[in-house]
Amino acid sequence: MSWFAALRDTTRDGLTLDRTLTNPQRALRGAVAVALVIFPTLAIGGPGLATSAAMGAFIAGTATFQRSFRPRPTIAAAAGAGLGISTFLGYLAVGVPGAFPVLLAVWAFGAGLMWAIGPTAGVVAATTVSVMLVVVQLPVSVPAALGHGLVCALGGAVQALLIMIWPIGNWTAQREALADTYAELADYARRLRHDPIAHLDPAPFITARHAATMTSWQERRRPAEMRGLRSIAERIRPALAAIADPKVGAPAEGPERDRARDVLAAAAEAMDAVARAVRTGDPLRLPRSTPALTLVPPAGGPQLRGAARRAARRLTGLLRRAADTLDGTDEEAISTLAVDVGGRLRKPPLYRMVPVAARAVRRQLQPRSAVFQHAVRLSGVVTVAYLLARLVGFEHGYWAPLTAAMVMRPDFAQTYSRGVARLAGTVVGVALSTLVVQLLDPGEWLSAGLAVLCIGGAYLTHRTGYALTTACVSSYVVFLLGLQPGNPLATAFERVGLTLLGGGVALLAYALFPTWQSARLGERLAEWLAAAGRYNATALAVYGDPVAEGGAQEVRAALLDSREARSELTQAVQRADVEPGRDKTRLPDVSRKQLDRARASVGHLGRVGLLLEAHLPGRDAEPVPGVRDFADEVRYGTALAAGALLTGRRVEFDAVREAHTKLERQLAQLPQSDRVDVVRSATNLLLQALKDLERALRRGVGQPAGPAREREHAGS
Structure with missing residues (x-):
């Protein structure tokens, strides 16, 4: 400009x-x-x-x-x-x-x-x-x-x-933040009907989390209908993605996909009703389409199967719990869901x-x-x-x-x-x-x-x-x-x-003496890449060791880090777009167009973590062999790639590909199960996202090998 x-x-x-x-x-x-x-x-x-x-x-x-x-x-x-x-x-x-x-x-x-x-x-x-x-x-x-x-x-x-x-x-700002979260979820469900890999805007969730961080005085006086709804919204998000994604949810075409679209449409209308009730404080009025959320389809209609059916069941239960919380009839939900995963959010006194x-x-x-x-x-x-x-x-x-x-x-x-x-x-x-x-x-x-x-x-x-x-x-x-x-x-x-x-x-x-946001886009992208890698690695680690302490809490913490990093990059991009004459970043040999393609690739990487979180196994589930080692490689490889991005070296994931090949051999020896299918589909999507990122940041000059070579040097 x-x-x-x-x-x-x-x-x-x-x-x-x-x-x-x-x-x-x-x-x-x-x-x-x-x-x-x-x-x-x-x-x-x-x-x-x-x-x-x-x-x-x-x-x-x-x-x-x-x-x-x-x-x-x-x-x-x-x-x-x-x-x-x-x-x-x-x-x-x-x-x-x-x-x-x-x-x-x-x-x-x-x-x-x-x-x-x-x-x-x-x-x-x-x-x-x-x-x-x-x-x-x-x-x-x-x-x-x-x-x-x-x-x-x-x-x-x-x-x-x-x-x-x-x-x-007194509670208008908190109500608006919570209602915006459910309104964004409703729009997200509608987008998923036509685009199974649509992205969710994290801004309302970040704002709602800040609003939910209360002082003790606020905690004692907040309206009852505002207790626990944000935690329910956080659980609805991966359930929607799991239903729509053709790799782990409903097939891309056919009667089952039509049934998934019906469920998503009904969920969107139900969440719009929740948003209105939260914003105004009026009683909840669910739309007539709510029965479409049930797993029993119309007479002779198609049914959801496998992972999509489990996700739909989870979605139905969460929306029912949100409705009960607003009506004040589900005391158990109010008492348990008021505590966020990862611990109660408390805002300390000002001093x-x-x-x-x-x-x-x-x-x-x-x-x-x-x-x-x-x-x-x-x-x-x-x-x-x-x-x-x-x-x-x-x-x-x-x-x-x-x-x-x-x-x-x-x-x-x-x-x-x-x-x-x-x-x-x-x-x-x-x-x-x-x-x-x-x-x-x-x-x-x-x-x-x-x-x-x-x-x-x-x-x-x-x-x-x-x-x-x-x-x-x-x-x-x-x-x-x-x-x-x-x-x-x-x-x-x-x-x-x-x-x-x-x-x-x-x-x-x-x-x-300006402070150009364009010059800092690379740093923000590197931070998001590292955070998205940690999110995926933390979710994969739960599949490899379901009984480990704090698994779900660590996944949620990694998600919040990734969400904050993405939000900071988005804000920096918006500010950079109105700066005069700024079409380059501070990164060596990386143009703004390459950076935009890289953002899309990291966004797909974050979506993989979302799908993994949607099907996290319980503590009584059997561990999936080899997943833990692959998770460590993903965490290490994305961190090195973020460093390479900032220092002008080639971004590549050869070591992650080698670890994935090893994981595939181990998965092939396991009996067929939903968890194995989820891991296989998610890791394939993860490798594709990393490959797209390599292509987006490919430079025209020769560079020394990145993560794999550096890791060998560090080991020596």
């Missing part, structure tokens, strides 16, 4: 407005919390303290609108505490000549590193930089600085308290997340890390924008670094789309609010009231578009700072100019 096309698309995205609004009650609650802070503080402490308190309440409320499955009072309180600390330190530093730019650079660098924890932490940390810039204007004494920091934190505390007193849709967050940040402290590069870029841009504004001599010079801090993101698309939206929204917001000030000449109390009204609009349009939200926020800041003396018209022109300055510096800095 050319630079012109990339800028055109990001500009269009930044200025696009949706018709979606935030829940009006939640927007009203956030605005009420700001009002409860600003008016008493204005009456008691005056405009200065009122500004600090209002900014704290505003940012803490904004933090609760970020995507998170934690209790929102916790997020608001944590955001308020961070704002208080940043404000206090800023007030102390601004009184020491030359200290504030240093503090600003260090604080912005730390805020950039918070993206290692997650997007919510990164956004909230960036807002602390903005608040530091807005409320810190004149040097004050240490007690006064402490007072400003405390009232800023008070704003967050009031938001948290109001959320607890006035709960709105216990500090060591985890510290480790996540420490892992990013390396020059090649995208998060580290973003932190350096954010620190430099904010500091340069601040110094340029001071050099030009603007009175309200903080507006330029504020714009830069709110625009900068770790990837190209978000930075440029938000930059354009920020510039447009700020110009409109400042112009309109300044016009209101000129016409009405509001006093302190009316300005505070208009500020509360604007922040309510910002909360209400949080999901509508960043440009409109920015216009509301800019008006809020204008009215809030209108509590201070000054010429509104001159200030408006100054803010518009500083916004252009800060936004321009941010966009120019990203263009000169």
Whole structure:
């Protein structure tokens, strides 16, 4: 994509407005919390303290609108505490000549590193930089600085308290995540009717798993119908694939395939009904097609046989259990399935997340890390924008670094789309609010009231578009700072100019020092390949040793690793597609087209693991000889192939093929059984996927032999 096309698309995205609004009650609650802070503080402490308190309440409320499955009072309180600390330190530093730019650079660098924890932490940390810039204007004494920091934190505390007193849709996010999982399963079942090797989108499952990771407080209070349904969905997924796959399920053509299509269609309608019931909380209403799920076909109709019949029986039982769980009639299912395979998912209290967050940040402290590069870029841009504004001599010079801090993101698309939206929204917001000030000449109390009204609009349009939200926020800041003396018209022109300055510096800095996702696609592919290999190897190992402890749990853990790796690659590809002039990866001699073919091959490899998981033997089953050794070879071979992919050596699986030949000889000596058939079919599919991967990554120059040769060298 050319630079012109990339800028055109990001500009269009930044200025696009949706018709979606935030829940009006939640927007009203956030605005009420700001009002409860600003008016008493204005009456008691005056405009200065009122500004600090209002900014704290505003940012803490904004933090609760970020995507998170934690209790929102916790997020608001944590955001308020961070704002208080940043404000206090800023007030102390601004009184020491030359200290504030240093503090600003260090604080912005730390805020950039918070993206290692997650997007919510990164956004909230960036807002602390903005608040530091807005409320810190004149040097004050240490007690006064402490007072400003405390009232800023008070704003967050009031938001948290109001959320607890006035709960709105506490479980909406969890319901949406769980319902999306069943809706994706329904679409997956429909795709399997026409494409037996269709792929499942893992994103809803990843989101649902994060939603199911709850604190003890949430665990005790969550609705009964939400207990256990995610575990059932995880078991439905391989059952659907096992019915549809022609290698281990129903034949590719014929009456049995028609019967499999009927079962899949009925399952899709049943899962749509489950999704609707979870999303709305209404009673479950199963469709009339549900009887088609039974193993008894219509009179004289075809029947499913073998592995397909077992998978259909499992699917029917799981859907019945999901229906009973929603109806609250299956107490055993509720009590047993609430515990996920691999252990109960618990989200620790926020204070216990500090060591985890510290480790996540420490892992990013390396020059090649995208998060580290973003932190350096954010620190430099904010500091340069601040110094340029001071050099030009603007009175309200903080507006330029504020714009830069709110625009900068770790990837190209978000930075440029938000930059354009920020510039447009700020110009409109400042112009309109300044016009209101000129016409009405509001006093302190009316300005505070208009500020509360604007922040309510910002909360209400949080999901509508960043440009409109920015216009509301800019008006809020204008009215809030209108509590201070000054010429509104001159200030408006100054803010518009500083916004252009800060936004321009941010966009120019990203263009000169970018973090291209295209260059990291190879790393993401290698991680997914290694994870998919572990998933297959772990599932195969259960066939070789069914009585081993933790077999099913290890398979589930390997599946989650593979799913996360695939999701990270998918997100990187989506971001890379909108980057200008990026058609190559960092991998030697590997083009983007080769990388796309390799993604498809690794996707087929993940599907093999899915089929193996669908027919995992019980602990009382007889082990299949030779499978364990082959599983070890798959694990080792895919790990070496991932390393070869990154270092530019040839990717090949000669050792895996040799192990497969040995396994086939052992399987030929065994009596015919369903488990042997599943292993034989799955391993053949696995070899085909690895062969396709070799072809996709084949280079034109000679390379030393990869895994097989390296293994011999390591053994010597």
